[in-house]
Each structure stands twice: as structure tokens, then as C-alpha cells.
Amino acid sequence: MACPPFGSRSKRLSKLYLEKKDTLVVMPTGGGKSLCFQLPALLLPGVTLVVSPLIALMKDQVDALQARGLPAGLLNSSQTLEEQRATLDAIRQRTLKLVYVAPERFRSQSFLNALPKDAISLFAIDEAHCLSQWGHDFRPDYMRLGEARKALGSPPCIALTATATPDVQGDIMQVLEMREPAEFVAGFARENLSFKVRKIGSNADKQEALLRLIKQHKTGIIYCATRKSVDKVAAAIEPLAGSVIRYHGGLSDKERTQAQEIFMQRKSNVVVATNAFGMGIDRADIRFVCHYEMPGSVEAYYQEGGRAGRDGAPSVCEMLFSYADKRVQDFFIEGANPGKELIARVFDMLCAESDENHEVRLPVDDLCERLNTGRKVNPMAVSTAISTLSRHKWIERFEVPGRRLKGTRILKLGQSGRDLPLDGQALAIKAQRDEARLKAVIDFAYASGCRQQWILNYFGERNSQPCGRCDGCRQRKQLANREVKADEWTLVKMALSGVARMSSRRAPDEWTPRFGKRKIIQCLLGSQSAPILDAGLDALSTYGILKREGSAFVDALFESFEQAGLVQVVTEEGFPLLKLTELGSQVMRGVAQPALALPERTAGSAGKVTTAKKLKKGQAPEGILDNALYQKLAAKRSEMAAANGKPAYTVFPNFVLVELANLKPSSEREAIKIRGIGPAKLKTVLPPFLEVIKAHNA
Structure with missing residues (x-):
């Protein structure tokens, strides 16, 4: 059920606990999960035992409660035996209302025996997704909590988490043996967050995108997949970001605690970290969360992204997506x-x-x-x-x-x-589920449409509305559906035929994908690159049929296809492939003509995508795939034009630079296929540009 406003929710939770009712709470990061057991704990007669996974986190929470005059304590391995005995005595005497306990403490039967069972009114489990083997952050110590609860006399139990699919929710209830629990599943939507996936072609592009993000938003967390990547990224951004905090499992406990305190005290505004950082981080002014490499699951992505904007102000969650990063996961x-x-x-x-x-x-x-x-x-x-x-x-x-x-x-x-x-x-099934979660991340990255809507659907929240803030929604606003002309329908059918020719047909409207989007587009443009020729794709009837349109236009054309659901990217055997959908097949055969947001072509200049205004310095033209390379080519053009005292367009116009940046020809033989490069310029103008492309790819 959806969560009611917190005032009524806390009253109802307190009533449920007084009735010894078990409860499952699924609420997004920053939604106030801690209050769901902290406030009712004050109304219950005994002690609320809170299982929390991080010692540093539980200390912060206890310190905050004590600063407000609330009777709270903790039990973990960082304490002396005397301190632990004092906490146990306070539980027996009922002078504490909340006691935070690390999950590994429940390994010890002597610890369980020492807990006064009659004093425990509520058993609260924070980050409850950790006890599900199918969750994204499974921790074996959490698996003991069901038995631990029995040993404590089966007190009422509340399990709380920010990220749990319906399967994981079921796992939580089963392991804890919850008896007809009340379920509070709040909306996962965060109205102030903008989600974006930026598809990246090279490490240089990643660095450029990351620096722009820091320059614009100032305060944030950059998540990397490995310790090595943390150190590399931190070193690269320090000249711009100033003091940068590094955080990963290779640091000592003291170093990690110090790094977290520096960030929380606002002495540094940027953290570069592995996923070891962030659980319980409640700094409210985090303006961006960037995943430098793809995370291992949508759950991890959403939980980590949710650490941005906890003050309610607009914030950004951006993934720098490169399929090559999959090998790390x-x-x-x-x-x-x-x-x-x-x-x-x-x-x-x-x-x-x-x-x-x-x-x-x-x-x-x-x-x-x-x-x-x-x-x-x-x-x-x-x-x-x-x-x-x-x-x-x-x-x-x-x-x-x-x-x-x-x-x-x-x-x-x-x-x-x-x-x-x-x-x-069972071990094999777990591995398959881990692989399925990673596949979901890739599907999310390639999906068109609203990012937040996709995530909500993943977590089982149906009938949500587009957020209007993510990159998918912004692109949809920019590309409005319009009337499609007869000659454009012909062009659409030709392009879709290219997808079909590079697929296997199972039924009239069922196609099995065999190639990725980039290779299909290259084939339609008549590329003579080695992968195209080695695969024999130059023998297809659709090879080169869109050559005169240019890569910028064809890229924009396929974006409109994805938006309209004519094609979709799917992952098969670990590779992203472009699939012709049932609707796309019907359009190709001329039996359907849905609304499309096709790019415009200017009269007398096929393939040139119209732009509303002149490009600013450093701005990427529409349809560009590698802006870093495009800017290098533009710089070379400016240099050559200045040397000859002529306008830049006389060297090469913009659309030729776009083609060079997208197709990246390595020889004159490949470049001659590009519209705007004739025999004369092939010998006199092109060579310096080929050198730029070669150096960029090195």
C-alpha cells in the first residue's frame, strides 16, 4: 500500500507494534525510514533493538539521538567489554529506548543469551534487503536474523529498506518469518532528481563529461567500480575540484572514517568512491551523483543516486555508460x-x-x-x-x-x-540472478523514454507518469511528432529494411537480432571498415542505401525509431543488439503508420539535419557520437583555414566533420565514401584530418 503522511503513519505504526504486528517498510532514500522505528520506539514500554550494518553509521545515529536528549546506545565490536556490559545493564533496567546492534554480533550464542528478552519491545532491521540472496547487497550475517529473532522470544519486527523488488520483499518476509505483516511501500519517485545516461565513446569523453558535471553542480559523489579507478579519477579531477576525498575498501578503518567526516563537515565537496561509501550518508546538499562506470544492479544505481538532493532541491543522477565497462561487473x-x-x-x-x-x-x-x-x-x-x-x-x-x-x-x-x-x-540460480540484474542495468541504459518511469516499473510500481526531467523526457520534448511525408515513409522503410536484413526472421513480425545499432547504421551508410567487410555485410541489398543521407541524419532517424518503439536495444548473450519490434515490422511492410518525430532534411541537401541556432564553441552538433574527436577536427580545420587566410567552411563544412568524427575513417579509401570529400580534397585537405583521427584512436 502507499504510505500515508508521516504523522498518521507513525501513529499507525505505533498501534501496529502495540498489537505485536510485523511490518515491512520500503521507502526511497531520504524518505524518513529511521523515523518509522525511532518515534514508535519512544511510545513502547521496553527497548527497540535496531540492526544496522555499519559501525560508523550507528555511532552517528546514536550521537544524533543523544544530542536531542533521547536515550539511545549501541552494541558492537568497537566497544570494550565494560561498555558492552553497561549497555546490557541499561537494557535490563529499561533506561534505553533504542539500541543499535551490528548484525555480526548475532553470530554469538552467548551474546543472544545475554540479551534480556523480556525487555525487547521491537526488533528493527535497517537495510533489510541485505538478508535476501537475490538482493543487490546480500550479507550472510543478515541471514541469522530470523533465528536471532526467535531466540529473543519473537518480538514484533519491522524491516526497512530503500530498494527491494517484489521478489526481495517476499524474501525478507520469509527469512524473518513475518506473520501477515503490514506492508508500507512508499512511492519510489523522487520529484527533485533528474536521471540521465550519457553514452560514452572513450575515456577522454568520460573525463570531459565528468568535469562538466563538477563545474556545473559543485557538490557530489562519483562512484567507481574499482579502487584503481577511484585513484585514477580522483587524480584527474583534482585540478578542477580542488580537495577531493577518496574512499574505498583498501583504506584503513581510520582513513575511511576520517574521509567520511571531512565530507560530512563540508571541508570537501567531492567524493570519489566505490560502493563502500554512502550507506547512511545524510548530507543534504549533494547536488549530483555520478556513476563513472555502470553499477551491478538497478537497485544499487537507484539507492546510490538517491543520496543526491535530500534537501529537496533539484539534483542530478548521471551514469557515464560504456558497454566495455561490463567486463568489470x-x-x-x-x-x-x-x-x-x-x-x-x-x-x-x-x-x-x-x-x-x-x-x-x-x-x-x-x-x-x-x-x-x-x-x-x-x-x-x-x-x-x-x-x-x-x-x-x-x-x-x-x-x-x-x-x-x-x-x-x-x-x-x-x-x-x-x-x-x-x-x-541454488548457487547456479543465484549467479543467474546476479547476471539478470546486470542485464537490467544495460537494458536501462539503452532504453528510450522516461528514466524514472522505467525504474518505478522495475520496482513494481505501475501506472506512473513521465517525470519530465530526465534525458529521455527532455529528448521527447525536443523531438515532437509531426506529419510524415510520402518520401519520408520510403526512407523509414528503407532504414527498417536494413535492420531486418541484419536479423533472422522467425515469423512475419518476429525478428531475432544479430547486430548492434552502430554496425547496422554503418552498413546502411556503406562503411568500408574492416568489421563490416569481414562480416560480408557489403553484400547485403541494403548496404549503403542511406549513404547520401549522412551519419548525423541517420543517427537522429534511429533515435526517433527507438522513441516510437519501432526498434529497441536488447542484450543477447552479453551483447547489446538492435531488434526490430512487431510495430517496426508492420511499418516496414506498410501496414502501420504511427506518429514519428523524424529529423528534418533541408531542401536540396539530403541528410543535413537542420539546427535552430549557430553552435557555440565546444558545443556538440546534433547527431555527433564523439564530440571530443569533433572538437579536435574543428581545431585542425581552424588552424588550416588561418594558415591559408580563408573561412573555415572552405576547408570542410560542419557536416563533413560530423561524418569524419562518427565514421572515423582510417584511410582515403574509407573517407572517399563521405559526402563532401571529393578526389581533390582527398589528397590535399584530408591527410591532416586522418592523422587527428589516428591519434585520437590510439
Whole structure:
């Protein structure tokens, strides 16, 4: 159900808890989830136990509550035994109303026994998506919470999360054994956020887009996929952004805490971080969140993006999307899903390497070397396998004295890895779900239409309206549907025929895609690049049929096709392919003529896309795919024109530079196909431009 206004919601939640009713709350980041248990906790007779995943976060929350005079405490490994005993005594005496506990504390039966069960009025679980194996941030310690709740006498339970699909919501309720819970699912829409996916052609384009974002919005978080990427990006933007905070798992606890405090105290306005940063960050003036590489799931993207604009002011969430970045996420998925066979091999190897005390004191890299038999083993997968073995109590981990190294002690002596009680099919299903979540990110990046509407639909929220702020909505405003002329319908059919010729037909209106959008457009333009010729695409009847239109126009044409649903990008076997839809097939056959927002062609100049105003310096022309290269080509043109004392257009007009930037010819043979490059300019003018393209691609 949709959440009512908070005043009535808190009263109803308090009433539910007094009735010992379980509750599931799904509410977007910044929506006030903490208040859903903090306020009712003050009305309940005993203590509310709050499971929170980060020690630094729970300390911040407890400090904030105590600063307001509210009786709150915490229990975690950072405390001394005396401090923990004092908190337990305060729970028994009911002098505390809220106690925050780290999930790993519930590993210990002695800890559970020490908790006074009759004093606990409410069991609250923050970031509850962490207990679902199908969620984007599964944490094994959360899986114990169902049993922990029973050990505490099954007090009423409230589970809270910002990102949970219907499947994950079901998982939460099942693991916690919630009894007919009340469900509060607030609208996921954030009215002040603008979502954008910028498709990137090169690292230089990424840097350029990122610097523009910082220059415009000043304060924000830049998420990178790896520690190496964090350091590289931070070094690149420091000249513009000034003091830049780095945050990743390779830093010590002290360094991470210090970095977070600097950002929260507004001593620095830009953080470059892995996804280790951000849970519980409540700095209100974050104006942008940028994903420098694609995240592993839509849930992670939306949760991390939701850290922007918590003060309600307009803010931006932008993904710099390059399909090549997928390989990093593939590595992570492989590392998170070692499979039963590898887990068994790791156990057998540990047994073989153990000493007389049944202990192994080797770093993960050395363990990987011993496992490598032809195919290199993913070190993340080995670490995950070790964690799995530890969770099943076949091994235990211990700190090696005097070294930053964890050792392993064999517990199941005389056993073989093949005897592990693991469900291989369940492990395979989890890997498939991780891959499906990554595929959803790619589908989101290639989707046309409203970004927020797409996300809401992903989370099961139907019948939402376009946000009017994202790049999809803005593009739709710019490209208005108009009357399509007879000769334009012919052009549309020719272009769609090109998609069909590069697909496989299953039924009159069913097509199996085989190629990506870029290769289809290159074929229609008659490109003589090696990938086109090697694939034999120059033999197709549609090869080169749109050559005279130019790449800028054809790119704009295909954008209008995507907007109208005539084609769509789908991922098949890990590759983004362009598919002819049922409607597109009907248009191609002339049995449907839907409204289209086709680009205009000026009279007497086929393929030239009209522009309303003169381009400003550094501005990308419409239809350009690689603006960085275009600007380099324009600079070379200005240099040559100045040397000859002639206007720039006499060297090459703008549309030729657009074609050069989009097609990136590497030889005269390829360039001669471009409209506006004749035999004379091929020899006298073109060579310096080919050198610019070569240097750009290097």
C-alpha cells in the first residue's frame, strides 16, 4: 500500500507494534525510514533493538539521538567489554529506548543469551534487503536474523529498506518469518532528481563529461567500480575540484572514517568512491551523483543516486555508460559466485596446505596460484569460497599475530570438499540472478523514454507518469511528432529494411537480432571498415542505401525509431543488439503508420539535419557520437583555414566533420565514401584530418 503522511503513519505504526504486528517498510532514500522505528520506539514500554550494518553509521545515529536528549546506545565490536556490559545493564533496567546492534554480533550464542528478552519491545532491521540472496547487497550475517529473532522470544519486527523488488520483499518476509505483516511501500519517485545516461565513446569523453558535471553542480559523489579507478579519477579531477576525498575498501578503518567526516563537515565537496561509501550518508546538499562506470544492479544505481538532493532541491543522477565497462561487473559476478565445484577445490587445497596444527597461513593470491590449473582463478571467487566454508563451519578464520593476514583453521578434519552440504543448483540460480540484474542495468541504459518511469516499473510500481526531467523526457520534448511525408515513409522503410536484413526472421513480425545499432547504421551508410567487410555485410541489398543521407541524419532517424518503439536495444548473450519490434515490422511492410518525430532534411541537401541556432564553441552538433574527436577536427580545420587566410567552411563544412568524427575513417579509401570529400580534397585537405583521427584512436 502507499504510505500515508508521516504523522498518521507513525501513529499507525505505533498501534501496529502495540498489537505485536510485523511490518515491512520500503521507502526511497531520504524518505524518513529511521523515523518509522525511532518515534514508535519512544511510545513502547521496553527497548527497540535496531540492526544496522555499519559501525560508523550507528555511532552517528546514536550521537544524533543523544544530542536531542533521547536515550539511545549501541552494541558492537568497537566497544570494550565494560561498555558492552553497561549497555546490557541499561537494557535490563529499561533506561534505553533504542539500541543499535551490528548484525555480526548475532553470530554469538552467548551474546543472544545475554540479551534480556523480556525487555525487547521491537526488533528493527535497517537495510533489510541485505538478508535476501537475490538482493543487490546480500550479507550472510543478515541471514541469522530470523533465528536471532526467535531466540529473543519473537518480538514484533519491522524491516526497512530503500530498494527491494517484489521478489526481495517476499524474501525478507520469509527469512524473518513475518506473520501477515503490514506492508508500507512508499512511492519510489523522487520529484527533485533528474536521471540521465550519457553514452560514452572513450575515456577522454568520460573525463570531459565528468568535469562538466563538477563545474556545473559543485557538490557530489562519483562512484567507481574499482579502487584503481577511484585513484585514477580522483587524480584527474583534482585540478578542477580542488580537495577531493577518496574512499574505498583498501583504506584503513581510520582513513575511511576520517574521509567520511571531512565530507560530512563540508571541508570537501567531492567524493570519489566505490560502493563502500554512502550507506547512511545524510548530507543534504549533494547536488549530483555520478556513476563513472555502470553499477551491478538497478537497485544499487537507484539507492546510490538517491543520496543526491535530500534537501529537496533539484539534483542530478548521471551514469557515464560504456558497454566495455561490463567486463568489470562480469568479474565481480564471477567472484561472488564461485560455484560448488570451486568451493570444494578450495577446501581440499586448504587441507593439503595445512600444517600439523591444521592451519594455513597464506594470502589469497598464493592460494589462487595453487588452484590455477590452466585457467586463472578469480581471487574474489576464492575469497567468497573461503567465506562460504567459514559460514558452514568447515573452517574458521583467525588473525595471524604480527601480520595483516587472516589464517585458516580446518574444522572438518578427514572430510573431502565433495561432501560439502551445498545446493549446487541454488548457487547456479543465484549467479543467474546476479547476471539478470546486470542485464537490467544495460537494458536501462539503452532504453528510450522516461528514466524514472522505467525504474518505478522495475520496482513494481505501475501506472506512473513521465517525470519530465530526465534525458529521455527532455529528448521527447525536443523531438515532437509531426506529419510524415510520402518520401519520408520510403526512407523509414528503407532504414527498417536494413535492420531486418541484419536479423533472422522467425515469423512475419518476429525478428531475432544479430547486430548492434552502430554496425547496422554503418552498413546502411556503406562503411568500408574492416568489421563490416569481414562480416560480408557489403553484400547485403541494403548496404549503403542511406549513404547520401549522412551519419548525423541517420543517427537522429534511429533515435526517433527507438522513441516510437519501432526498434529497441536488447542484450543477447552479453551483447547489446538492435531488434526490430512487431510495430517496426508492420511499418516496414506498410501496414502501420504511427506518429514519428523524424529529423528534418533541408531542401536540396539530403541528410543535413537542420539546427535552430549557430553552435557555440565546444558545443556538440546534433547527431555527433564523439564530440571530443569533433572538437579536435574543428581545431585542425581552424588552424588550416588561418594558415591559408580563408573561412573555415572552405576547408570542410560542419557536416563533413560530423561524418569524419562518427565514421572515423582510417584511410582515403574509407573517407572517399563521405559526402563532401571529393578526389581533390582527398589528397590535399584530408591527410591532416586522418592523422587527428589516428591519434585520437590510439
